Amino acid sequence: MNHAYAVTAVTAVVLATVLIGALGLRISRTTSDFYVASRTVRPGLNAAAISGEYLSAASFLGIAGLALLQGPDVLWYPVGYTAGYLVLLVLVAAPLRRSGAYTLSDFAEARLESPQVRRLASLFVVGIGWLYLLPQLQGAGLTLEILTGAPGWAGGVIVAVVVTGIVAAGGMRSITFVQAFQYWLKLTALLVPALFLVAAWTADDAPRVTFDAPAVFREHAVVKVADTVRIDIEAPLALTATGRIDGTAYEEAAVTLTPGPHHVEGGTELAFPPGTPVPAHTNPGAGPPDWSQPPAEGRGSQRLYATYGLILATFLGTMGLPHVAVRFYTSPHGRAARRTTLVVLGLIGAFYLLPPVYGALGRIYAPELALTGAADAAVLVLPDRMIGGLTGDLLGALLAGGAFAAFLSTASGLAMSVAGVLTQDVLPSRGVRHFRLATLLATAVPLSLGIATSKVPVADAVALAFAVSASSFCPLLVLGIWWRRLTPPGAMAGLVLGGGSALTAVMATRADLPPDGWPRTLLAWPAVWSVPLGFLAMVLVSLATPRHIPGGTPALLARLHLPEEFAGGPGPVPGHPRPGAGR
Structure with a gap:
């Protein structure tokens, strides 16, 4: 691969991101512009921005890498990521917009009238945000290392610096334009090379292997x-x-x-x-690719369990991701939030048709990546392996630019959401100046962790964040929106037992503490037991504390479920700047 083309492409993406962010800064004139784009983002633009920030390093690089390693098992990742928005559309999108909640912490306080629940929710928002940011920065380091031979930490530093500057300077108005542009760039960056690669494969005498057949070294x-x-x-x-x-x-x-x-x-x-x-690379606690078989003794049942854990985490975790929730507050009203979600389903569904193509081709043309620990690089190396020459260099450069767009867009949304919570609940002032300081903290912590810790496949790392989200905020949002008897003690119990146990399991897995076999599998994929635990704790403790039902529950639930023209529309929530206030 010609490094000069790839470096040029990455530089162009970074410069385009900065210039579009500067455009947002020029038209961001009020505090409401800065925090929520004045609640005026239309469904088409908002859907492209949501898709841009949602399609992260796990989507661009990780799914193809896991498909190379594990075959069809991992196709549940794109299915789950997409279906998560269907659950969000049905249960959460419009009511969350009508709540007036800028962050999930705002929703928790507005629904339960409890500062204690708000503080606990804030801890989970920050924890999930950092857990999600970590693979974005590590993925950027991997990409730059492959393209230029730079140290593994360099790409993460570049992404952190650019994201901090854009978010701190222009806020939500800036990153809305940036993320919408980056979605279309990422889709183009995967689609155009895929067409060339498939054409090269059909013209080649390569074996027509399937995912369930072993990959083979075609050359020495x-x-x-x-x-x-x-x-x-x-x-x-x-x-x-x-x-x-x-x-x-x-x-x-x-x-x-x-x-x-x-x-x-x-x-x-x-x-x-x-x-x-190619020898099968066996991960601890994982079994052969037989997830579709009935449960049985031994590692096959562990594999089936892990698949169910993945499905639950991705289906239910989307609604609790902090950078997703904050986006719905930028919609003009609940109907626009629903339309936005419908468009998102189409955009991300179209995108997810492409990564498995790269994974399948990687098993033929780059099988050694299964052993080197660099399976996430399959997308980046295929143009050079399959086509070569100037065309291969240009296609590789396009993919490199798309990969960096993935890191930048998702990291921008996460930094925005985490900084918003830090500003409201940690720093002494809620003004724009302290928000900019919070943005620096939001990116510096995961950057430091990414440099200090070992890498994990990006799709796996993101799945861990989904598991914590599904176990904590999914019960809080579903019960908070649809069950009037939820109480502050119940919400806190569910967050601690559901989300806390999932987070503990995730950290234990990352520290390589559990032994092989069922203990590791149970902790590596906690959603199967941690999501029901969160729901059960919230329901049982709420039923045991009926006197703590907030007095404003009927009025708030009416606002969540009635159209704005009947309910009066959402007002500012506690701790959030009143729309239209000057900066």
Whole structure:
């Protein structure tokens, strides 16, 4: 790959982002413009902006990487990400807009009239936002490292600096234009190369492998394993090794691995002859790709359980993502919020048709990425592998620009939502000046964590954030909107038990604490048990504390469910600047 083209493309995307953000700054004249774009964003523009910030590094790089690694199992990711907006449309979109809530913390306080619930909700907003920001910054580092050989932290620093500047300078008005532009850029960046790659594949004599067939090295390949992995061999495998396998050191030695599991230490180089099947890279607690089979003893049932955990997390977690919730406050009214969600379903559905194509082609043309720990790079390396020359360089540059647009757009929305909560609930003032300081904090913390911690596949990392969101804010929003008997003690119990247990499980998994087998699977995919736990805790504790039902519940529920012309429209919520106030 010609690095000059890729660097030029990334630079162009960054400059375009800054220029469009500056346009938003010029027309952002009031506090209401800064925080909520004066509630005037129409469905088409808002849907493109929501799609732009929602289609993150997990969508652009991660789904293709996981498809390369695991085959059709991971197609539940795009299905879940898209279906999450259907649940949001049916249950939450219009009532949340009518509530007048700028953040999920605002909704919690307005619905339950409790500062304590608000503070607890704020902790979860910040935690989920940082958990979601981390893979965006790490993905940017991976992209820049592949394109230029720069240190892994450099891409994250660039994204953090650009996002902090745009959000701090122009607020919601700026990032609305930026994210809408970046959606169409990302769609173009995936679609155009995909057409060329599929054409090259059909003209090639490459095997028409399917996802359930093993990937094969078509040429002699030397693979350097980044981290210690366990590989499963189905038939005797002859290769040349430099490093340590099963505790034995080799130096350019011919080795024949027997069927069964083998441990390959990080830094080991493996040379595979042409036609060799790519060894299965087994993650702890994961089983073979048989998620569709009935539950059974052993690892197959663990795989099925993990699939259900993924489905629940993605279906129910979307509504609680802080950068998604804040977007609905920019709609003029509840009907516009519903129309916005319908358009979003179409936009993200069209986008998600493309990443699996890259994953399928990656299994043919870049199978070694399954062992190197760089499966997320499949999208970026395919043009050079399959086409090459100037055309391959230009297509690779387009994909690089699209990848950076993914990092920038999602990070902008997350920084905006986290900074809004920090401004209202942590810093001493709620003015624009302190919002800008909060923006710096919102990006600096995950950037520091990303530099200090090891990388995890971006789609997996985002799924963890979805699990925490589904276990905490999904029960709060659904019961808060549709159940009049919800009480502050019940809401707090559900947030702590549901969201807290999911967050603890996520952190334990990231720290590699649980042992292999069912303990790791249960903690790695907590939504199956943590979402029901959150709902159950809220309902039972609320029923036990009926005297704590807020006095304003009937009036607020009427406002949530009646059209604005009957309910009077949403007013400013506690802690949020009154629309139209001067900066």
